[in-house]
Amino acid sequence: MEANCENVTPYTPDEMSFWRVTIALMLASLSVFSTLYVFQPLLPVFTSQLNISATEASFLMSACVLAMVAGLFVLGFVADRYGRSLVMKGSLIVTALSLLVIPFTPSFEWMVTFRVIQGFFLAGIPAAAMGYLGEEMAHKHLGLAMTLYISSNALGGMGGRIVGGYMTDFFDWRITLWSFAGFSLIATFSFMFMLPEERFFRETDQRIVEDLQGMLVHLKNAHMLVLFLLGVLLQIVFTAIWTYVPFYLQEEPFTWSLKWIALTYSAYIFGVLAPPIAGRFSDAFGLKKVMFTGVILLIIGVMLTSISSGILVLSGLSLICMGFFVAHSMAAALVSKSATHHRSGASGFYLISYYIGVAIGSTAVGTLWEQFQWNGVISVTFLLIILFLLHPLYKGE
Template identity: 35%
Template structure:
């Protein structure tokens, strides 16, 4: 149809800038506690495992609420829910900065996890509905690149500001920036033209969720999200602990700036998304997983430079793979695309929670080689799922691999 948003138009630029900003805000706030886990452990006199709950509980509540919010957006619309989500997230971050104790911090982070759900799945559905299919891979890649920039900014701001001032000032800084970004988002994002509201009835919504789960290709893509994110969070949750210890003994600020590696994800998500449009999703997704495996193995080398290079290659592969898999969900789903996206992200964030926790057990018992072992297991299963998806979708001309 002629009214789809096409690459090269002003609406395309505005939509991508708005959703890039939305992804930036979401991921800056979501992962802001990750670089200061050791600080939270000292300040509140808690164990590293308990400190990690500030991230795990947030991603868990996000995963669960994603299913509900995605379904509500089918009736209430896309832009209004996304805007509310961004404003509420910013306000909650400012409240967390003043949390009097760790219990209150966790409660606010759980609420924040619920509110986070208002953007990711709906943003993917918006892109699937409004962007011209020929430009969808590039648009999804640009949106995913906002994830990497946001994750990078949140970690660097928290790591650096915490070192110079304290973690509370760091959170206040992120909260104020997020509030400004939310206002820009509202004015930039074009209104939906292809969204048709449905009557809010939970029985049909539940029925359609089950229909998505009965599609083996979609189910495999959901599993892909679980495995890719589980691997990624495991890597980044525990690399900081290793680099703070001998023989590296790096400072908190330097460890925080190592997250500059995220910049390779900004490039790879857009670049590999574009490659997938031209060369097929199967080959490029498999290449992304291969890069993750190679990078994980390189990180076992004791030399710091090679270890960081391995993490960079791993990150490059992850963001590219995630951009392709998430975009593939939107193309595969034939109905209720926001629900399909919600299910993908449900598995994605459950992977974050389970992978991060499981990685901690392996870290405590086997060190860094244990962390890499669980990551490699996840990624080898991901290779199998990629082959299954390819076999199914290659029979369907609407979802060419």
């Protein structure tokens, strides 16, 4: 499809189409990220009902995320050639249908298989949404649309965890997944109805080798490599905490029910609110110093979770969310600021490193949980944070 751009202007908030695009992408984001993370609070349920270990159960997260990394490569490439709208619609359909099928699967291995398929297509929205917004929205108002879209990412993840865990405390986990599949189908049909056709998209004949070369250039830059590594480390720490905290809170001395454990994910609201505030401070103090502050908050939060007090654990989880999202947003901004060329390639590598961290934090830390319980999770967290803090990235501004 090649757009005829004569007398066509980008959308502004004064137009209904601006809000149709924004709401459509918010619904898509809510569907994708709630589907991705609804499995996280259910892992203890799968261990008991399917007779598997916590590490094995975590494959429902890590396998999905690793497939998502592959999807970011492939679907991003397809979207640049055949249209972002097409990729996003197809991805939402497969996502909804796969979630509908998973409760019918006869074994845990089949569940993981469908999660791999699901993860690949979950990448369709993050791979194409920002490109769609960048082309169709007026640059002056792009920040508004982008902020609403990114906020819906966090809200989708939070909603998937809270609602999924709370529902499963009252109903069978299959009913929970079917309910989320129903929401996903509604979001998919709404998305198809609301999203306008692309007007500025042009197919490209650029070879995939050229795309990869644009990204690989950044692997020769030591400063960029540090930022990619930090993305991995931050997400390993964050994912490890949130993957194994349901197991931690089910045991003595807490013995919390799943519905109360699910409510701990409300701490994500601090992750939604903190980055905009941190952005203002970064203008005055610099990105690196604010990122360092975020890591300090993360450390304090981890320390608080080691104390056997429900209030202190909840306080710690809130600080972990606040610190992580502040540090993550500053690191992402540093990637964009540091890249003098092929900015989309640099952002792509950071996003990929981010999801690799999710996969590692979900499953690799599982062995430490099996052997040493919460102390094992915390120990690897401190090692990673110490490596993070000692890195020469923090020397100077």
